Amino acid sequence: MMNIFSEIYGTYFRIAAKLLxxxxxxxKTVRETxxxxxxxxxxxxxxxxxxxxxxxxxxxxxLPDNSLERITKNAPVKVLTRLQKMWLRAKLSDPRIRLFMxxxxxxxxxxxxxxxxxxxxxxxFGFIDRFSDCDDFLSQRYTEVFRTALTAVKRRSIVYxxxxxxxxxxxxxxxxxxxxxxxxxNDKFRAYCYLLRNDRVKSxxxxxxxRINKIADTGRVFxxxxxxxxxxxxxxxxxPAVIRVTPERNGVERFMLEFASxxxxxxxxxxxxxxxxxxWYDRQDETELLIQLLSFGPVVDITGPKHLxxxxxxxxxxxxxxxxxxxxxx
Numbered sequence: 001m002m003n004i005f006s007e008i009y010g011t012y013f014r015i016a017a018k019l020l021x022x023x024x025x026x027x028k029t030v031r032e033t034x035x036x037x038x039x040x041x042x043x044x045x046x047x048x049x050x051x052x053x054x055x056x057x058x059x060x061x062x063l064p065d066n067s068l069e070r071i072t073k074n075a076p077v078k079v080l081t082r083l084q085k086m087w088l089r090a091k092l093s094d095p096r097i098r099l100f101m102x103x104x105x106x107x108x109x110x111x112x113x114x115x116x117x118x119x120x121x122x123x124x125f126g127f128i129d130r131f132s133d134c135d136d137f138l139s140q141r142y143t144e145v146f147r148t149a150l151t152a153v154k155r156r157s158i159v160y161x162x163x164x165x166x167x168x169x170x171x172x173x174x175x176x177x178x179x180x181x182x183x184x185x186n187d188k189f190r191a192y193c194y195l196l197r198n199d200r201v202k203s204x205x206x207x208x209x210x211r212i213n214k215i216a217d218t219g220r221v222f223x224x225x226x227x228x229x230x231x232x233x234x235x236x237x238x239x240p241a242v243i244r245v246t247p248e249r250n251g252v253e254r255f256m257l258e259f260a261s262x263x264x265x266x267x268x269x270x271x272x273x274x275x276x277x278x279x280w281y282d283r284q285d286e287t288e289l290l291i292q293l294l295s296f297g298p299v300v301d302i303t304g305p306k307h308l309x310x311x312x313x314x315x316x317x318x319x320x321x322x323x324x325x326x327x328x329x330x
Contacts, residue, residue, distance in 0.1 A: 011038060012046065016059060017076045019050065024069050025060070027051055082116070090118035095137035096182075099146045099189075127187075134187030135210040145212050149191055152177045152215075156222045158196065162214040163207055172214075173197075175207070176222040178231060185292070192231065194222075204235055206284055232282070240265075240278040242304040243293065247273040251299030258292060276303075290315065 015037050019025055027047075034046045048055050052062045060068040080088075091097055092110060101109075136142050152159045162172040174196045182189050189209040194201045201224075245255045252275055263280040281289050290311055293300055302309045 015046065016050065020059065020070045020072065021075045024067050026067050085113055085116045086119035089113045089116045090120050093118060093122055099137065099143060135189060142210065145215050146189065146209055148215050148217065149177055149209060150180060152217065153180055158218045158220045158222050160216045160218055161207065161212055163212045174218065178226055179228060204231060235282045235284065236280050237283050239305045240280045241289065241302065241308055243277045243279060244301040244303055245275045245277060246299050248299050251296065255296060255300065
């Protein structure tokens, strides 16, 4: 598979380029930048490559006062190929990218890339496994709500939100938005959050951005440390879904790709090639999980827990009854 963007512009390039922006730096800045911008294990070897020594890359030399001066006259410049520019031009046609950029930035990018044809066009793609009631990304109100929510996530701001639940009930309260996530299947953004009562956490939940009718910053910040690992652990199902997956029609490969982001434990039967998968999921996403599983048809069998298997049976039975009804009417 061809990579559009070269790996030389990866994390280590960005770290080195950031340090080389200034004519002079020091060892402390190098180590702090590597720790903040790099991977968990980058601090073990990357500083030795940047700080002058026996194994360095030769990007800096040491001055008499022990500070570090870059060897180049100018800071490094990232050069984009025409293929990369074509990809960026295509991405500008995606309404979702406009949620993350202000109008001035978008206008400047479109001007810079005006003479570049897009690598592809959105109308060239068709999605057969996506719900049709997607978020209205082009709506000005949606954009304003999204950007306010995104700012609240970054700052851990306490916000007042009024929204309409999935059952049509209007709700409101003070929330702390912890993380925003995009669902490719639903084509929607949602926010993981805490509901507050008297400045204390009452419960956790998920709010679809498209269902928010009003969002306002209260001017206050949630100071209590938040562990996302603990947050998701508190929302995890008590018993995992147990799924048997058969290898027919590339069932195993498709299943593993579909549920790559889920926590799971997998056992393979060497004789049959079947896999038994224990799948942990957010309790609130149980219905969506069920729909995903049933989309695989006969290559999967939900063996547990009992209530999930029963829900699957009822959905299949209802679908069968609908098909019979249409057949009789036709």
